[in-house]
Amino acid sequence: MTIPESIKKFITWIQGFDHRVLHNEDEIKEKLILPMFRYLCYPEICHREYTLKTHQSETHTKNPKIAQIYFATDDVKKQNIDTSLILVEAIELYKTKLNKAIEQAKFYSNHFNTLFFILTNGSEIKVFQRLDYNREELVFDLNIDAFKNNDIASKFYNKLNFDIVKNIDKITVDILTYSKFNLIEKLIIRHPDLQYFLEQCDFEPSSTLEGCHLVVVKPKVAIACNLPKAFGEGNCQIEFSSILFKGLKIHLNHQDILGKLMTGLYTQPDWGCRRFLKQIDKDSFTVNLGQITVILSKLEAIDLCLCIDEVCQKYQNLIIEFENALETWNFEFVNFSEIRGFILFSVKQELWELMQQFVKEFNYKKGKSEWHLFHRKNLSIRVSKGLCDRAFIFAKPYRNLSLLPSNQINIIYEINDINLQSIETAKFSFWQQDIGVRGTWTARYTKQWLLDKYIPKVINYYSKKSQLSESELLAKITNYRNERALIKEIDNIKDLVPYLRDIQSWLHIYVENIAASLLKPYYQAYTNLVRNTDYSITGIDYIIGNLQRVEWKNTPEENYNNSIHCKNFTFKYAIDCLDRQVVRINNSEYENSFKADLITRIFIWIIANGRISFSQAQLSAAKQALIPLWEQSRFEMRYIYPNQ
Structure with a gap:
């Protein structure tokens, strides 16, 4: 039988390869791994490198490992765990025992969800195929000289070439896994003795x-x-x-x-x-x-x-x-180059340079005045009093900072390891006691101290020396103030709208169902709040249209015909629809997030555009119902969605 040309080229290359030319892991990659996968017909654009982290700490080591990942698609945007095919890792040159590296490679293969993972030290190659329940099978365990056998080289090519591997259906593998699992489950159910035995393996709660x-x-x-x-x-x-x-x-x-x-x-x-x-x-x-x-x-x-x-x-x-405790919710969280913190406000370059100069002159080792508080810690400004660190202030250097318009630099309240040392070493349940004016400053207090005391002191100190006037320097501050009234302090019903918009934005990207218990008081309270709205409110077609999208169970043609007649409906009809939603949610265990999004849009429109008569009791109930839902949305938008 005629051997395909692609296999011939692979065999010729691999049999002519001399592993003695390899001197380090980089050369293993450049001279063995990358050429091998070119001869296995993997397009270069389907290849990406990833820096591996240590399993335990998830932090980079001083000499991090680099893995080569090959994908089924040449579309970079679609190169993810669903399209990953093979993970390849080069390990210490001529290392004779690869077993210690297998567990780590298995871990990363599971992480990237690849079909195969390969380890090589230049003279040996181990190829594992991942199976169901993340088990693996060793399919090749070869010395590089073994490829001189044409049959072995051909089997290697036929197992791992691009066209073969990319057509392995992960979904089919999952279906087969489920079928086997289902069979085992039925077997257990049908044999009580076996079920009893398995229950003996249960953990003690x-x-x-x-x-x-x-x-x-x-x-x-x-x-x-x-x-x-x-x-x-x-x-x-x-x-x-x-x-x-x-x-x-x-x-x-x-x-x-x-x-x-x-x-x-x-x-x-x-x-x-x-x-x-x-x-x-x-x-x-x-x-x-x-x-x-x-x-x-x-x-x-x-x-x-x-x-x-x-x-x-x-x-x-x-x-x-x-x-x-640190009063950070109202500030944007940033995380870059091992710096974590919150943006307080921004200043232009000229004022920031004066702030830095003041820190140098008033280092706490140079005097004992009330302003000798500062010390430079790397690129951070360390504000200290006695043995206690109050706060760390950070701004990226000019050369590295992505500047705002007009060369404005973000002033950042830094979460610094030194600053938090007393918290870390404190008893776990009492760390909050370190937070306060005489301990670790909060972000809110730090911002006010900078704006009300530190910056005015800097401007006054340098106003005669600087070519800029005091008014010019003050004009260089961009203060990100939170203009919202606190929910509990709201008296004007329209002040609820920014909070409702936050909730709507969260619901809009929420793909799962939501527990009805979180929405029941919210639907009820806001339906009651807007119940007595002037019927002449504008946008009734928008309100009815969204309500019909919530309730529609008709064909697309009927839905379209209904939408044409939205203007024939009244606000009373809208309230009747909202009342039906309240009844429905009270008899439900969970709610579709799309429906919750639409209903929230309706509440926003009515409150923003309507003339509403409401009682203090209705407003109080609306505020009380808003708090847990808004706090949940705030937490998830801050922590969950950035980690997807």
Whole structure:
């Protein structure tokens, strides 16, 4: 049989390759890995490099490993875990034992969801194929000299060439996995003795919290979580008692926990509120945990959800407590080049230079006046009093900073490790006691101190020396003030609109269902609030149109005909529709986020454009119903959606 030309070229190249030319890992990549995949017909545009992080800390090492990932598509925007094919890692040159590197490579292969992962030290090549439940099979374990055998070289090519690998259907693999799982489940159900035996493997339920380490155990699932402290990152490990998952330990980092586990807390698995769960049938669920996918029975899914509820509620509470304590909610969070902080306001370059000059002159080691408070710590301004660090102020250097219009530089309240040392070393439940005017300054206090005391002092000190007048220097401050009234202090009904818009923006991107318990008081309170609106309100067609989109169960043609006649409806009809939504939500366990989005748009329009008669009791109920929903939207927009 004639050997295809592509295989001939691969065999000629691999048999002519001399591994003795390799001197380091970079050369393994450049002279072995990249050419090999070119001869395996992988397009260059389907290749990307990724810096690997250490499994435990998720932080970069001094000499980080680089993985080569090959994808099924040449569209860069579509190169993701769904289209990933092969992960290749070069390890220490001529290292004779590859076993220590296998677990790490397996971890990253699971993370990237590749079909194969390959390790090579230049003289040996190990190829693993990932199977169901993230098991792997060693399909090639070769010395480079073994390729001199044409049969081995041909089998290698036929197993790993681009056309073959890209056509492996991951979905088909998942279906086969489910079929096998379903068969096992039925077998267990039909044999009570076997079911009894498996139940003996169940965990003993418990919940323990020691410092920042929380362990929650249910019969089918156990989660051990390192909770976040300050603005640090937590992580967790999930295990199952089932013998089907014996030895499987799923590690989730901070981003996984926030981006996947946080939504839909305290909801049932079959409500469609949880991002990581997808129901297959009444008794089975596909569960995506990080980059690992497993199929669970209903009992296992319920126990998993119960564990996640307890862990994530504590996780979320700690983040919220810290933001509340440092008064940071009203400021934009930024994270770059190992700097974490919040933008307080901005100044132009000239004023920032004077602020820096003042810091140099009034270093706390140079005098004992009330203004000798400062010290430069790397690029940060350290504000100290005695042994206590009050705050760290940061602005990126001019050469690195992405400047605002007119050369304005963001002044940032930095979350600095030194600044938070007393918090980190304090007892876990008493760290808040360090926050205050005599301890660690909050973001709000720091901003006011800078604007009311520090900057005026700088301007006054340099006004005679500077070519700029005091008014010119003050004009160089862009202050990002929060103009909103606090929800509890709102008396003008239109002040509710900015908060409702925040909720609507959140609902607009929310793809899961939402627990009805969160929306019941909201629907009721705002329907009552707008009930007595002047019937001459403009935009009745917009209101009715959105309501019909909520209620429509007709054909597209009927929907279109209804929309034409929107103007024939009255505001009374709109209130009747809203009342029906209140009745519906009170008899529901969950709500479609699209419907909640539309109803919120209606509330916004009526409040912004209508003349409304309302009582103090109605306004108070509306404010009370708004707070938990808005706080949930604020948390998720800050922490969950950036981590998806």
